[in-house]
Amino acid sequence: MIDAIDKPAIFISPDYVIEAVNKPYKDTYPVNIKLGFSTCYQVSHRNSKPCNECGETCPMQESKETEKVASAVHIHSTNEGQSYCDILMRPIFDGQGNLIGYLEILDKLAFASNTPSKGKLVGESDAFKAMLNKINRAAKSDIAVLLQGETGTGKELVSQALHSSSYRADKPFVVIECTGLTDTLFESELFGYEKGAFTGASSNKKGLVYAAEGGTLFFDEIGDVPLSMQVKLLRLFETQTYRPVGSTVVKKANFRLICASHKDIYALVQTGEFRQDLYYRIAGFPITLPALRERPTDIPLLAEHILRNLSDKKRLHKNAIKRLTHYAFPGNIRELKNIIEQAALLSNESVIGECDLPDTVLRTAPKKHAGLSKSSALVAKQPTLNMDENLILDAVTTLEKAEEFYLKKVCQHYSGSMEELAKALNVSVRTLYRKLQKADISIKTK
Numbered sequence: 001m002i003d004a005i006d007k008p009a010i011f012i013s014p015d016y017v018i019e020a021v022n023k024p025y026k027d028t029y030p031v032n033i034k035l036g037f038s039t040c041y042q043v044s045h046r047n048s049k050p051c052n053e054c055g056e057t058c059p060m061q062e063s064k065e066t067e068k069v070a071s072a073v074h075i076h077s078t079n080e081g082q083s084y085c086d087i088l089m090r091p092i093f094d095g096q097g098n099l100i101g102y103l104e105i106l107d108k109l110a111f112a113s114n115t116p117s118k119g120k121l122v123g124e125s126d127a128f129k130a131m132l133n134k135i136n137r138a139a140k141s142d143i144a145v146l147l148q149g150e151t152g153t154g155k156e157l158v159s160q161a162l163h164s165s166s167y168r169a170d171k172p173f174v175v176i177e178c179t180g181l182t183d184t185l186f187e188s189e190l191f192g193y194e195k196g197a198f199t200g201a202s203s204n205k206k207g208l209v210y211a212a213e214g215g216t217l218f219f220d221e222i223g224d225v226p227l228s229m230q231v232k233l234l235r236l237f238e239t240q241t242y243r244p245v246g247s248t249v250v251k252k253a254n255f256r257l258i259c260a261s262h263k264d265i266y267a268l269v270q271t272g273e274f275r276q277d278l279y280y281r282i283a284g285f286p287i288t289l290p291a292l293r294e295r296p297t298d299i300p301l302l303a304e305h306i307l308r309n310l311s312d313k314k315r316l317h318k319n320a321i322k323r324l325t326h327y328a329f330p331g332n333i334r335e336l337k338n339i340i341e342q343a344a345l346l347s348n349e350s351v352i353g354e355c356d357l358p359d360t361v362l363r364t365a366p367k368k369h370a371g372l373s374k375s376s377a378l379v380a381k382q383p384t385l386n387m388d389e390n391l392i393l394d395a396v397t398t399l400e401k402a403e404e405f406y407l408k409k410v411c412q413h414y415s416g417s418m419e420e421l422a423k424a425l426n427v428s429v430r431t432l433y434r435k436l437q438k439a440d441i442s443i444k445t446k
């Protein structure tokens with residue numbers, strides 16, 4: 001069965017033992033596997049226990065609980081180092097409906113890395129992994145993707161990742177910067193023009209739609225397109241046809257559409273600044289990029305990634321890293337890049353200290369909770385738990401006890417629904433119920 005799958009795939013027994021491996025897997029992941037003996041967590045993660053017992057999500061565990069297909073983005077260890085992959089875990093049943101094992105299909109995410117790597121999306125936080133999962137799903141189809149996120153969160157880099165992992169990868173990737181373009185300039189840039197179409201049009205000129213033939217057209221800051229131009233874009237996106245300025249001939253276009261904006265486009269629809277029909281045309285698959293302050297655990301890795309690309313090899317002192325992780329980064333990764341580059345220039349030593357960081361970082365009070373995502377905002381609404389005050393640490397307690405203690409405290413004050421609480425705790429509703437039952441905790445929910 002797995003030999004019929006063209007992606008890397010393995011078949012695993014319910015107790016994590018690898019029973020079969022297909023050729024694409026062997027070609028992609030050069031690792032030693034003893035069929036019938038090696039477990040998935042030993043082979044892929046060099047762990048001695050299943051992933052969920054080592055602090056990672058385990059799609060098989062999730063699939064066991066739900067009896068449905070589960071997916072997760074994981075970092076896999078191979079003989080050639082670590083690499084990101086998007087995993088799909090499918091439970092397999094025999095003719096009588098008994099579970100016989102799991103089919104794991106892997107998609108290597110060549111555009112991302114958990115180590116400093118030039119030109120790749122770098123990160124390892126859960127928010128980052130969730131974004132990778134969406135990018136990979138969208139890349140495989142021709143659906144129109146809308147990337148939304150604050151300035152400097154990596155929208156352009158993500159659009160390149162979408163293109164490079166799509167079937168259009170060997171065709172052009174064309175960027176259209178929508179900010180500041182007048183109607184006439186926008187139209188002639190996009191569609192091209194015929195000789196004599198306007199004063200100065202001394203020869204025919206092909207437009208960017210033509211330049212993107214067969215590839216990807218990336219509209220950066222689509223929210224800045226004036227209403228008067230939006231109707232022309234709608235026609236182009238709906239019919240994949242256009243007419244160069246001054247021409248009567250309708251031309252056929254062939255491109256994959258990706259749009260980005262730091263503005264909330266749906267809010268612009270509500271205020272009448274953006275056409276609703278155009279919104280639905282561009283937002284086939286919306287992806288929200290997390291702000292850097294929503295993924296502070298990625299800051300040390302991103303800082304190292306930026307330092308590696310500088311000519312003089314310097315490193316950050318741990319106090320400087322601490323300072324950075326408390327800063328709110330309104331300009332996100334672009335701002336982090338500027339800060340590191342400035343600090344590297346200012347530092348006289350090979351180690352960049354706190355004092356080399358710009359005043360904006362040193363003077364601004366930590367803004368840890370600005371712009372929280374929905375789930376973290378939910379946690380932030382809960383009373384903060386000071387473990388030191390509440391837990392008498394006369395002896396170190398087990399993590400299991402600490403978890404029970406934390407759950408008890410959360411449930412005492414909690415007033416939302418089970419679904420919301422499970423989401424905020426990043427577990428499935430079933431897992432939450434199981435944990436509550438085990439710890440004998442009752443909860444009043446909506």
Ligand SMILES: Nc1ncnc2c1ncn2[C@@H]1O[C@H](COP(=O)(O)OP(=O)(O)OP(=O)(O)O)[C@@H](O)[C@H]1O
Nearest residue numbers: 120121122150151152153154155156157262333334
């Ligand atoms: N995950 C990441 N890993 C490494 N570098 C990143 C990552 N995300 C963004 N960057 C870098 O941060 C900078 C800003 O990224 P990018 O231009 O893609 O952001 P943007 O969201 O398109 O910004 P804007 O909205 O201002 O156009 C670039 O130098 C990019 O290479």
